Amino acid sequence: xxIYLIGxxxxxxxxxxxELSTLLSLPYYDMDTEIxxxxxxxxxxxxxxxxxxxxxxxxxxxxxxxxxxNAILATGGGAPCFFDNMDxxxxxxxTVFVDVHEDVLVERVWEQQGTRPLLAQDEKDEVYTAIKEKxxxxxxxxxxxxFTIEAxxxxxxxxxxxIKQVLxx
Ligand code: S3P
Numbered sequence: 001x002x003i004y005l006i007g008x009x010x011x012x013x014x015x016x017x018x019e020l021s022t023l024l025s026l027p028y029y030d031m032d033t034e035i036x037x038x039x040x041x042x043x044x045x046x047x048x049x050x051x052x053x054x055x056x057x058x059x060x061x062x063x064x065x066x067x068x069x070n071a072i073l074a075t076g077g078g079a080p081c082f083f084d085n086m087d088x089x090x091x092x093x094x095t096v097f098v099d100v101h102e103d104v105l106v107e108r109v110w111e112q113q114g115t116r117p118l119l120a121q122d123e124k125d126e127v128y129t130a131i132k133e134k135x136x137x138x139x140x141x142x143x144x145x146x147f148t149i150e151a152x153x154x155x156x157x158x159x160x161x162x163i164k165q166v167l168x169x
Pocket of ligand 1: 007008009010032043075076077078079115116117118
């Protein structure tokens, strides 16, 4: 089994991947970390030095070639929305959309400023606008996922249990 966790930045995919990894006794990987290792640069540095288009090409490469079996993969927020990445993931694993309300996303992204170049803003209301726009434009891709879990107020362990249940069906 290969489980792809997809969703907006701040939706808690990486934390959930760890939790699910313990619950299902499967290893987990973060695709952004894989990108950083291949490029030997942090994500913000790749964006600054090479630009988004370059980042998306590397991201596509990672989606199409980093395919451990029996593993949980947390994907970058934009990964499903470029090239044929979403279709590829649909064909090659179980896709789970971790859906979180934008108000919750804003709080998390604001707390973690500096780590997400696409959402870097000076004011919180600008972060809100950026998130709202991205969430709307990305929704058609995210909602293609095989499963969607409403994640807003639940703890990572509750969510992991929910996914385990859903996967059994
Ligand atoms: C991005 C999300 C980030 C990272 C990059 C681009 C996006 O991952 O891949 O900064 O386009 O939403 P997270 O979703 O883990 O923040």
